[in-house]
Amino acid sequence: MSLISLSISELQAQFRSKAVSPVEALEALEARIQAVDGEIAGYLNRDYAAALKAAQNADVNLPLGGVPIAIKDLINVKGESCTCASKILQGYRAPYDATVITRLKAAGAIPFGRTNMDEFAMGSSTENSAFAITRNPWDTDRIPGGSSGGSAAVVAADEAFASLGSDTGGSIRQPAALCGCVGLKPSYGRVSRFGLVAFASSLDQIGPFSKTVRDSALILNAISGHDPMDSTCLNEPVPDFTAKLGRDLKGVRLGMPKEYFVSGTDPQVDQAVRAAIKQYESLGAEIVEISLPHTQHAVAVYYIIATAEASANLARFDGVRYGHRTAEASNILEHYGRTREEGFGPEVKRRIILGTYVLSSGYYDAYYLRAQKVRTLIRQDFARAFEKVDAIICPTSPEAAFKVGDRSEDPLRMYLADIFTIAVNLAGICGISLPCGFAQVEGKPLPVGLQLIGKPFAEAELLQIAHAYEQSTNWHKARPVIG
């Protein structure tokens, strides 16, 4: 196996035995990026010189010592660009490190490269980037999923050992499923949001993409924990997330929500997920049918809450202090209008307008307040289910990757791509997507993702359950042929 295909654990073993140095690993990675990223467009930019310097000084005995990690372009890394794939932040350089970056650096990791995304994380295909359309490494005519499509694609294409993304309604898990890698959305409050450019503050959470479940556990170990800079980052104990990996599944109960196994899901996806469930049974897990009765309302609730919060969060992009500023404005109102008209793409504008509308006087109770009430019901659905089961098992996405341009004219259909992932964010619980097979579409294999959903702050158990399946299959070892 080539150096660039190694998992973090394998790479670290090479570092520590001095078979490979961090500089050599970085050089190999850079060569790979130069070879394939022209086709994938997973990266918006990267500072190789700075990363090389960090690699030269890396301490390989640290938990992530010398490991380069790609960063979604909405997480602040001091001195690097942070555009959120938006023209409104073109040329903007971050003046500080996000807490996750401070922690990654403390663990010895090297933040390397800014990955493409849907503008301000709004989208499910990465087509909403103002700068590039990232391609799915398994079929470059297809999208990688989104919004963290760049972070997923670079890991799947061996252009990164791992990456960070953010998940507001499925933005880590859905692209991980579509690109065939592991993607973890931690529980809300597990990882600090300080330095993550906010899309929807009550839903956003940073998480890892990796080639193996163990690697996600290693990264989560580094980035988790209370942060005095983020009031919503809870002071929960942080276990060693690798501690339970390798334990068997005796006595583990997995819930199959009937609302997630319905017509509308691609038959090949359905088949792959059901096969995975069979596999779990053979590993000793007990499968229990459960119900999450308010599932049908999740998408509607999400698009009210997320857009409402986004309309406020994105108000700061006004060209007064930083970012794009219109060249032609004769008064302050015109300045705001033109700056934002020129700076934001159509999906972002659509969501700002939706969010502004649902918060408007006279509509607040009917939309925002009601959505919050339904959100509580959705949270209760999960709480009840978790009285019976240890984790929930279902598809990550109802279908495999679709073609570039296929959905861009139909926002509603695009919104349904997140139908199985959104409720997890609304409930604030954790979820992981891992490869569970392939759908054969037009003669090409397209990855299918299995989603496991865990109790709040039960990432260690979730990773254990995911790891047991992963180790009993070879799906995670498959690599796309690029070019």
Added chain:
Amino acid sequence: MKNYLVTIGLEVHVQLKTRSKMFCGCPVEFGAQPNTHTCPVCLGMPGALPVMNHQALKMTALTGLMLGCTIPPVCKFDRKHYFYPDMPKNYQISQYDLPLCLGGGVPLHQLAFPKDVQKTVANPDKVIPLTRIHLEEDVAKSTHFDASSGIDFNRAGTPLMEIVSDPEISSPEEAFAYLTSLKQILIYGNVSDADMEKGQMRCDCNISLRPEGQTELGTKIEIKNMNTISGVRRALAYEIERQTACLDRGEKLLQETRRWDDASGQTSLMRVKESEADYRYFPDPDLLPVKTEAIVAEVRPFVPELPATKRARFASQYGVSAYDAGVLANDLPLASYFEKAAANARNPKNVANWILNELLSSLSNTETGIEACPISPEHLDELVNVIDEGKISGKQGKEVFAEMFATGKAPGVIIEEKGLKQESDLGAIEALCDQAIAANPKAVAEYKSGKLASINFLKGQVMKLSQGKANPAVAGEVLAKKLA
């Protein structure tokens, strides 16, 4: 001409005296170089998050306790949206439907009213009820130049407490008394210096007029930009006059915001409010709701003695007049000075008199604050005691006082240096009296024939003979005895 009833409500913004800003660690400092106290949080940089300043919550809770507010068990913070360059996030973190404090009131008192009306106020002890007190962040400060504008974000994020009164203020003078009383209480609680000229206390006034007999309130007009408490009074007086004239002419008033110009003494139209602004409030998802019980328990021991209690105590404990007690308690540092000076005084009332007359006029003549007073309270007490004991005369006392104020020396030292000790030795005074009687037979005869005032002439002679050192009271007694 009809008579109109005036309804006034005030919204007062108070900058809290915290060391750091409301949601970040930047220092709060007035007058620093522009944009030197900023960080990603108070500049609204992408990805920055607010973190609650616990001290600001405590100070607001303390204010609530001082003003008798109800503090509900939970309060929360909301985003209030509007676009303006001095607003870094284009939303302000404020409190909408669950503020920290509800109800309460500001008690007025006679001396809080403007001097010219103090004697004629009908209801000097009125309590102005409050609607609420909430906490929010201040915006940046805009400065407009000829062709451009500058924004100083040092102020952005300063903790700001908004105190909203019920519309129960019925005259400009009452508004003046309300602000004066409120300011005193804020200073007593050490939550703000509440200096309007420094922008530490800012006041928006809502005023409406309605004809006598009408129950429905008239059109509400908001006035902004007053920089002093007397400016608020003048602005309101101007508005009453202006609105009265409009109504008398049969004009219909529009709901509008007007700007007060202190120099011209007039208000002018800023904008007409066609509809209520839609701020699209919603709970800030970056901040958790705040449980107040522990905060209230934490600050309750710090509720100070309030001005009204202090006034009453000064009168009862020290026997000073109600008026003097009021003047002393109006100014917390002055009140503390008085208490220190009066602590061991034989006659605290005299100490109060010396403070209110000699000391205040010397301080004002030299433009010195009581905090920088060259005479320590202990020295003043000593001086008053020396006079009360008759060791020096009142006239000598003034001389000693002047020297104390100029040099900061102890009165005993000055008396010694100047050889000012008053003669109270009976034998010595008797001898002087005998001399005076012998030298002034005419005055003695007059006194004996019933013109009792002549004794004052003789007393003056005794003082002269003693070069002013004789105790005049003793001299008077001796003379009276000798002439009886």
